[in-house]
Amino acid sequence: MTQNTLKAKQRRLSPWQILSQAIANFFTTIFHGIINLMDLIMHPLQDRLGVRGMAYVFVLPNLLIFGIFILLPMLLNFYYAFTGGTNLFPQDRPFVGMENINTIFSCESIFDHNSCREDLFWRAVFNTLFFVVFQVSIMVFMALITALALNRQIIARGFFRSVFFYPVLLSPVVVALIWKWILQQDGLMNAIIVSLGGEKLPFLINAQWAQVWVIFISVWAQMGFFTLILLAGLQAIPGEFYEAAAIDGATGWQTFWGVTLPLLMPTMFVVLLLSLIRAVQVFDQVFPFTGGGPGTTTLYMVQYIYSTGFSNQTKEYGLAAAASLLMALCLLMLTVLQLRAGRSSDIA
Amino acid sequence: MIEEFILRTHGKRRLDFADYATYLYLLFGTFLMFGPVIWLVLSSFKPQAELSRFPPRLLPYRQETVMVEGYDEPLPLFNVTMPDGTTQQLAQARRVGIEAQMIDPANPTEMLPVNINERTAVEAVYFGLENYTDGIARFNFLQYFRNSIVVTVSATILTLLFNSMAAFALSKYQFRGRDTILLLTISTLMVPLSVILIPVFLVITEIGWNNNLLGIIIPAAATPTGVFLLRQYMLTIPDELLDSARIDGASEWRIYLQIILPLARPALAVLTIFSIMWRWNDFLWPLIVLSRSELFTIQVGLNSFQGELQTQWNLILAMTVLTLLPITLVFAFLQRYITSGIATTGMK
Numbered sequence: 001m002t003q004n005t006l007k008a009k010q011r012r013l014s015p016w017q018i019l020s021q022a023i024a025n026f027f028t029t030i031f032h033g034i035i036n037l038m039d040l041i042m043h044p045l046q047d048r049l050g051v052r053g054m055a056y057v058f059v060l061p062n063l064l065i066f067g068i069f070i071l072l073p074m075l076l077n078f079y080y081a082f083t084g085g086t087n088l089f090p091q092d093r094p095f096v097g098m099e100n101i102n103t104i105f106s107c108e109s110i111f112d113h114n115s116c117r118e119d120l121f122w123r124a125v126f127n128t129l130f131f132v133v134f135q136v137s138i139m140v141f142m143a144l145i146t147a148l149a150l151n152r153q154i155i156a157r158g159f160f161r162s163v164f165f166y167p168v169l170l171s172p173v174v175v176a177l178i179w180k181w182i183l184q185q186d187g188l189m190n191a192i193i194v195s196l197g198g199e200k201l202p203f204l205i206n207a208q209w210a211q212v213w214v215i216f217i218s219v220w221a222q223m224g225f226f227t228l229i230l231l232a233g234l235q236a237i238p239g240e241f242y243e244a245a246a247i248d249g250a251t252g253w254q255t256f257w258g259v260t261l262p263l264l265m266p267t268m269f270v271v272l273l274l275s276l277i278r279a280v281q282v283f284d285q286v287f288p289f290t291g292g293g294p295g296t297t298t299l300y301m302v303q304y305i306y307s308t309g310f311s312n313q314t315k316e317y318g319l320a321a322a323a324s325l326l327m328a329l330c331l332l333m334l335t336v337l338q339l340r341a342g343r344s345s346d347i348a
Numbered sequence: 349m350i351e352e353f354i355l356r357t358h359g360k361r362r363l364d365f366a367d368y369a370t371y372l373y374l375l376f377g378t379f380l381m382f383g384p385v386i387w388l389v390l391s392s393f394k395p396q397a398e399l400s401r402f403p404p405r406l407l408p409y410r411q412e413t414v415m416v417e418g419y420d421e422p423l424p425l426f427n428v429t430m431p432d433g434t435t436q437q438l439a440q441a442r443r444v445g446i447e448a449q450m451i452d453p454a455n456p457t458e459m460l461p462v463n464i465n466e467r468t469a470v471e472a473v474y475f476g477l478e479n480y481t482d483g484i485a486r487f488n489f490l491q492y493f494r495n496s497i498v499v500t501v502s503a504t505i506l507t508l509l510f511n512s513m514a515a516f517a518l519s520k521y522q523f524r525g526r527d528t529i530l531l532l533t534i535s536t537l538m539v540p541l542s543v544i545l546i547p548v549f550l551v552i553t554e555i556g557w558n559n560n561l562l563g564i565i566i567p568a569a570a571t572p573t574g575v576f577l578l579r580q581y582m583l584t585i586p587d588e589l590l591d592s593a594r595i596d597g598a599s600e601w602r603i604y605l606q607i608i609l610p611l612a613r614p615a616l617a618v619l620t621i622f623s624i625m626w627r628w629n630d631f632l633w634p635l636i637v638l639s640r641s642e643l644f645t646i647q648v649g650l651n652s653f654q655g656e657l658q659t660q661w662n663l664i665l666a667m668t669v670l671t672l673l674p675i676t677l678v679f680a681f682l683q684r685y686i687t688s689g690i691a692t693t694g695m696k
Contacts, residue, residue, distance in 0.1 A: 016681055027620070030505060035605050042601035054600040055521035059529060062514035065570035069548055070536050076547035088550055146377065149370045162683040163378045166385075169675050171629040173647045177654060177668045178384045181391065181661065188387055191403035220380070252366065281542045284631045288651045302542045302632070309546050310636055321546050328543040335538050 077328075080321030086314055093318070100322035121323060123296050124304035131215060131300060132279040139219045139226065140271060146223065147230035148260075161231070165224035172284030175221045180204070180289055183213060204290060207297040214286050214298045221285060222278070226271050233267025234260070276334050280327065301327050385672070392665040393475040399661050410474035414439050417456045426450065426467040428460075437470060438462070479666035486657075487667050491642060492649035496628060499564050499645055504623040506569035508616060514570075515578035515612075516604050520590060530579075537572045541633060549636060563637040564645070568627060574619050581615035582608060621682065628675060646671050 046054050076090070081100055083093035108115035113122030150161055167175065182188045183203040190200045203209045237260065245255045283302035286292070292299035292307075301323070309320030391399065393408040413422035416439050423439035428450060430436055438450035438460065448467065450460045483489070517523075518530055541548065548567060549558075557563030585608065593603050609616070634645045644652065650671050654664050 020681055027505070031508065032605075034505070034509065035609075039599070039601050039605070043599050046599050046601065051594075051600055052521065052523055055517040055523040055526075058513040058517035058521075058600075058604070062510040062570045062575060063529060065510065065566060066532070066536065066572075068551060069567035069570070070539060070544070070572075071532065073544040073547035073551060074539065076550065077544050080546050080550075088553060090550070145373070149373050152366070152370050154370060154374070160374045160378065162679070163374075163381050165683070166381055166676075166679060169625060169629075169679050170385075170672055171647050171675070172631050173650050173654075174668055174672045177650070177664060178388050180654075181388060181665060182384055184661075186400065186402040186404070188404060194403060224381075277538070277540070281540050283542065287631075288654065305542065305545060306632070306636070310549075317546050324543050324545065328539070331538065331540070331543065 077321050077324055080317050081325045082318075084318045086316065088315070088317060096318065100318040103319060104322055104326070118319070120296065120299065121304055124299050124301050127211075127297065127299055128280060128282065128301045130211065131282055132276065135215045135218055135279050135282070136272070136275050138215065139223050139275060140268070142219060143223050143226040143230055143271065144268075146227045147234055148256075150227070150231050151234040161228070164227050167221045168224040170221065172221070173288045175217055175285050176287075176289035179213065179217045179220075205294055207294055210290050210294055210298050214282075214290060217289060218279075218282060218285050222275070226275060229271055229274075230264070230267055233264050236267075237263045273335065273339075277331060280331060280334070385676075388665060388672075389669055392479055392662075392669045393477075394662065395476060395478065396660070396662045399665075407473045408475055409471040410476060412470045412472055414453045416441075416451055416453050423451070423453075425453075425470040426462075427470055428462050428467045438467070440467075479662045480670070483663040483666040483670075486663060487653050488641070488644075488649065489646075489667060489670055492644050492646040493670075495561060495643060496646040499561055499630075499634075500624055500627040503565045503568050503627045504620060506565065507571055507574055507623045508619060510569055511571060511574035511619065512578050512609060512612065512616065513604065514575050515582050516608050518575070519579045519582040520585075520587065520608075533572045533575050537576065545632075545636065552637060557637070559638060559640050559643060561643060564627075564630065564634050568630070568633075571623070571626075574623070577619060578612060578615050581612055585611050624678070625675075 042054075042057070045057060049057065079090060080093070082095060082097060083090070084096035084099060085093050087093055104116075104118050104121050106117045107113070107122075113119055113126060116122050146164055150157060150164075154160070170178075183190075185200065185202070185205075189203065194200060201209065203213055241259045241263065242255065245259050250258060281302050282300045283306070286298055286300060287303060287306075290298045292303050305320045305323050305327070308316050308323065390406065390408060391404075395408075395410070398405075398409060412425040414425050415422050419441070423441060425437055425439055426448075428436050428438045436452070439453050441449045441451050441459065443449070443464065446464050448462050448464050450462045450467070452458060452460070514533075518526060518533075552558055552563045552567070555563075557566070589607055589611075590603055593607055598606070629647065630645070631647045631651070634648045635651070638644055638648055641649070641652070650667060653667060657664055
């Protein structure tokens with residue numbers, strides 16, 4: 001009797017467990033339903049195609065979507081970059097050769113991007129460069145510090161780890177609105193500054209401040225993700241290395257430079273590569289946050305492509321595609337550089 | 349006390365400087381990561397007048413009101429400094445210029461003229477839901493929410509199905525073209541959508557999926573990251589299992605269904621979480637594909653809502669809270685799986 005009630009008690013689940021199980025069951029049921037139905041088609045198919053033929057059936061749906069929505073567009077992008085006009089459909093677009101690329105590169109002086117015909121593009125390029133350099137270096141540095149702190153023997157490590165990760169899950173629009181609310185003229189940040197005896201600052205109206213805060217919010221929103229990767233890298237370092245360093249009488253600082261950092265380098269390369277690629281494409285948080293402003297001070301490459309191709313009055317698809325092409329080239333170079341650097345550090 | 353507790357988990361005699369610095373940093377980080385969100389939530393309960401107050405107060409307040417005989421509407425309550433120096437709680441009947449006509453609720457026949465500088469509002473902490481109800485009336489939250497759910501759920505199911513099928517073929521079969529497909533998959537890992545915006549938009553338009561949720565669901569279904577992750581996992585499943593199933597007369601589809609999928613469950617779980625996160629937070633692509641407001645996903649809807657209502661922060665804040673609520677709940681209950689999932693796979 002008592003044993004039975006004990007068992008019943010153990011079996012009783014919290015409402016949240018029931019809910020999450022229900023959600024999991026829902027997905028599994030749908031998933032299995034689709035799969036069982038498809039067996040009706042798949043079995044006769046295997047009789048005709050044979051075992052090896054089935055492999056093609058398995059890759060087909062994925063490959064189809066891949067081909068139509070990634071590979072084909074990659075090729076089409078070249079077509080757009082070398083054709084002009086404002087028509088979207090390829091048959092209506094006249095071939096213009098290098099004109100779009102020439103438009104981008106036609107500058108009176110190569111030292112002054114304001115003298116270029118398409119000066120917005122160059123402003124976007126320089127803004128992006130500025131953003132990438134500062135955002136990536138600040139974020140990787142902060143993520144490293146945080147990962148090192150989380151890797152120490154501390155209480156509630158799981159809690160702190162999720163704390164830093166929480167903003168990663170927030171959608172870019174939400175992140176932008178949270179900080180817009182805090183940084184507005186009569187917002188919390190200015191209230192803190194005034195209460196400390198300062199003057200209200202025009203955070204989102206002043207060009208320099210806007211650039212600073214754009215970098216800040218993207219570090220705030222993404223740091224947790226890179227912290228997790230670095231933390232995993234730190235935990236993969238075998239303890240014997242630290243023991244050996246301790247026997248040799250190394251100080252904490254020496255251990256960090258001599259053991260932790262060199263062994264963390266492969267992870268650091270991954271983090272750098274991922275954060276660089278993502279920083280070059282900055283758009284999601286910034287667009288709802290500043291809309292590229294004030295003026296064009298936080299206009300970045302992706303927003304340039306977006307507004308040239310989609311939101312401006314005249315939709316200059318050719319110009320936007322040419323800009324995408326240059327950006328793709330940039331990403332490709334970054335990837336190759338990183339891979340090469342990563343490989344040489346492995347050898348050393 | 350606290351120090352004793354912390355020390356026990358450290359297994360040390362006393363805390364050194366580095367320990368203090370670590371905890372200080374982590375507590376500051378907690379404040380920085382959660383603070384803005386908590387401020388957003390608190391602000392979302394404040395009425396418009398309270399929101400434009402500077403400096404802002406932490407908690408939402410509302411002026412107390414009182415029903416007075418002879419008045420249909422409840423009257424606002426004030427603390428009034430009387431000429432004899434005492435303070436009395438009076439209700440305000442009307443206000444003319446700098447003079448207010450006040451009544452004692454207990455004695456409603458007598459009118460007292462009071463200078464408005466000699467009274468302060470009687471306030472109490474009050475979490476009003478008006479912003480939420482008004483917001484939902486103006487902002488088609490439920491429609492956007494539904495669209496986002498449709499996109500997230502169907503894209504996730506398709507992603508799991510197509511990616512696992514492709515991963516199965518790429519990990520367990522020898523067939524011509526396999527290495528090419530694998531190479532293409534890996535190389536598209538580095539091709540972000542922002543680089544091929546225009547041609548993908550063309551493809552969508554040609555198919556007729558412009559302003560159609562399918563235009564968001566299908567292109568996102570074949571994620572290279574998912575294929576890659578699942579393939580790496582499936583490589584660890586021994587081939588002997590498949591061979592013995594074949595001897596027992598199972599079809600290839602059955603093998604996929606009843607051997608591969610159950611064994612790949614941990615990797616599928618990670619991909620599920622990521623897919624939900626990706627699709628729920630997608631911004632740039634839905635922004636381009638969807639221009640009819642009844643099709644907006646919640647992110648696009650929120651962005652256009654904030655554009656329309658520049659100054660009505662009370663409604664924007666409430667809707668932002670509603671938008672971050674689902675992902676916060678997911679985080680609260682699944683954070684352990686999410687953080688360990690990212691740490692082991694190194695992707696987002």
